[in-house]
Amino acid sequence: MTGTKSGIESHLLGLHALARENITSAVEASGADLGRLLQLDLDILCWEQRLLPRPEVDQLTAARRELGFAIYAVGSGLYLHAYAGLRLFLELGFASVYFSANELYRRKWIADRKDFSWSKALDENDGVMAQSFIREFSETAAVDAPRFARDAATSYRHCSQFIHGKLAVTSSLPSALAFSSMVLSDWLAAATDSARSLLFLLYARYGDELLPHDSDGRLASTIEFWFGHLREVRKRLGLPIEPGSN
Known part of the structure; x- marks a missing residue:
């Protein structure tokens, strides 16, 4: 009987076994891309650790x-949950930077007297990726900000389509807890663009303040690795300008 304690446990463990099989398939199919995303997460962590005294770091x-x-969700085959989690990652990450320059708004948001909208985060005039915003913290980063704003906006919209049940995208999802290399690749592309956009935003907002005190070079290495092809980044880090720099 599925309503008994043993039946419930058997049902859930059956799903767990399927998820475990999906994780194995995901690593075999896209281990390199998963590793790349995990590295991005660790590099964001480097910046988070330097920001710990600040209230917006929460x-x-x-x-x-x-x-x-x-x-974890995308590896397990919980694809709809993975897109929902990725969208929340973008919202919270961008909100943290918005709150860094709007302490009163942050306090009202925490007290549930204000809502934070994605449109506010990416507003062309006042959003955190707007050149008018970034220029106040980094003149050099403002040059490249629009490309990362586009990446973040595209990824957010793509995730939203899944959350809202748009048939154009949800039709690609398996009907059961099963592995899909196509969906995994699609999610990884959106996740990588999202994480890279947030990392650039952290550099744009805090780089001029934190990099001069980066005694172990960890922050600089994260930026050089992901954005070292950009001319303005190379100039900011004091690296030689290569012919192929954008």
Whole structure:
């Protein structure tokens, strides 16, 4: 009987076994891309650790937690949950930077007297990726911000389509708890763009303040690895300008 304690446990463990099989398939199919995303998460962690005294870091910590759950979900074959978690990662991560410049708004949000909308985060005039915003913290980062704003907006919209049940995207999902290399690849592309956009945003917002005190070079290495192809980043880090730099 499924209603008994043993029946319930058997049902849940059966799902767990399927998820375990999906994780094995996911690592075999896309281990390199999963590793790349996990490295991005660790690099974001480097910035989070330097920001610990700040009140807005709580939202950044929560964002990384949601990304971790989303990675587990996508590996397990819980694809709809993975897209939902990725969208929340973007919202919380970008909100943390918005709150860093809007303490009153952050306090009202925590007290549930204000809502935070994604449209506010990416507003062309006042959003955290707007050149007018970033320029106040980093003149050099403002040059490249629009490309990462586009990546974040595209990923967020894509995740939202799954959450809202748009048939154009949900039709690609397996009807049961089963592995799909196509869906995994699609999610990984969106997740990588999302995490890279947040990492660039952290660099844009805090880089001029934190990099001069980066005694162990860890922050600089995260930026050089992911954005070392950008001319303005290379100039900011004091690296030689290569012919192929954008």
